[in-house]
Ligand code: IDP
């Protein structure tokens with residue numbers, strides 16, 4: 496099981512797509528283990544995207560991410576980090592395949608609705624930033640139907 500940090504970005508909230516985006520993750524079988532609706536403080540946005548500090552789009556990216564609230568989510572599931580990245584589609588909305596979240600709802604390159612951790616190392620770091628008190632551990636009643644428990648989780 497892996498846990499990934501997702502942000503439904505300011506454009507997702509402003510365009511009232513929060514519920515539809517979250518539904519896609521729930522429908523896939525992912526479990527919500529953290530949720531926090533928040534305006535990202537400047538310092539947190541800078542730290543979250545510090546790998547891009549030298550890129551020309553970084554100032555605009557930090558401005559975008561702090562301009563309006565986001566919904567931060569911790570989502571858990573088998574291979575969830577790679578699964579969620581595939582569900583997002585390519586970074587640029589103009590290039591993302593139909594059927595992906597960005598492909599279906601975004602046409603902008605920068606305003607691409609959703610962030611997701613891209614590796615286990617990034618997930619650990621990002622979950623620590625957005626959920627410093629940890630995630631919420633609990634069982635799901637449908638686990639034996641979402642998973643073939645012995646072969647998927649054995
Ligand atoms: P990712 O979100 O698919 O992981 P990254 O390359 O990590 O993509 O970039 C982080 C975010 O920065 C993107 O989601 C997008 O909002 C923004 N971004 C990346 N490249 C550009 C660009 O060339 N122009 C404008 N915004 C960009």
Ligand code: MG
Nearest residue numbers: 610611612613
């Ligand atoms: Mg990234």
